[in-house]
Amino acid sequence: MTYFWLFAALTHYVNPALEEFAQKNPITVSADPATCNFQVFVGPWSKFSNCDRAKDFVTKLGLSFKTIDAKGAGDKVDLTVGTTKVEGWDAAKWTAAFTAANYPKVADPAKVNWVMAELILLIMVIYVTMVYGPIAAFLVELFPTRIRYTSMSLPYHIGNGWFGGMLPLLATALVAANGDIYYGLWYPIIVAVLTLIIGAVFLRETKDVDIRSESGIAIQTR
Numbered sequence: 001m002t003y004f005w006l007f008a009a010l011t012h013y014v015n016p017a018l019e020e021f022a023q024k025n026p027i028t029v030s031a032d033p034a035t036c037n038f039q040v041f042v043g044p045w046s047k048f049s050n051c052d053r054a055k056d057f058v059t060k061l062g063l064s065f066k067t068i069d070a071k072g073a074g075d076k077v078d079l080t081v082g083t084t085k086v087e088g089w090d091a092a093k094w095t096a097a098f099t100a101a102n103y104p105k106v107a108d109p110a111k112v113n114w115v116m117a118e119l120i121l122l123i124m125v126i127y128v129t130m131v132y133g134p135i136a137a138f139l140v141e142l143f144p145t146r147i148r149y150t151s152m153s154l155p156y157h158i159g160n161g162w163f164g165g166m167l168p169l170l171a172t173a174l175v176a177a178n179g180d181i182y183y184g185l186w187y188p189i190i191v192a193v194l195t196l197i198i199g200a201v202f203l204r205e206t207k208d209v210d211i212r213s214e215s216g217i218a219i220q221t222r
Contacts, residue, residue, distance in 0.1 A: 025082035050089035
């Protein structure tokens with residue numbers, strides 16, 4: 001759960017102008033919820049409504065927004081930035097509205113708190129080392145030697161390839177659907193909680209287990 005605080009702190013110390021803009025200019029997108037789709041796998045087959053385009057537009061600016069339910073509006077989407085309202089989806093007009101409100105397109109290096117930014121990144125690196133430090137010994141002891149390679153490779157690639165590979169797609173889709181720029185962090189948090197629960201239920205201590213034999217497998221099958 002500290003991810004929310006850490007990423008919000010990164011915004012505060014790395015791009016304070018963006019944080020200030022978001023505080024001074026509340027953003028709302030008015031659309032008919034029936035026209036808004038949850039887009040994950042985007043490709044030539046994807047069909048986008050104006051609601052989808054509008055949410056994607058604001059999300060890519062790194063800004064949170066609120067969605068106003070406008071039932072019966074059809075595919076019409078309105079934007080409000082601070083006190084400025086733009087009716088209808090038009091990328092050029094929406095860009096002009098944000099420019100007029102002094103949206104900071106890039107972070108100002110002179111305003112970056114490099115010490116705090118490095119400290120926050122260090123904390124995140126420590127989180128990684130807490131996993132990768134013991135994982136080598138843990139995985140070696142988890143399965144008997146005869147099937148170790150396959151037993152380790154399969155879950156590793158499922159975890160990194162599928163769960164990790166889906167992170168950018170799902171996180172972006174969650175942010176666009178909810179409007180909170182940090183909402184996508186729920187994905188890694190939920191995966192971590194599920195890992196904790198599954199590990200606590202099905203894994204046991206392997207210190208005194210002979211991993212050279214078939215009986216050495218450390219996963220409980222009960």
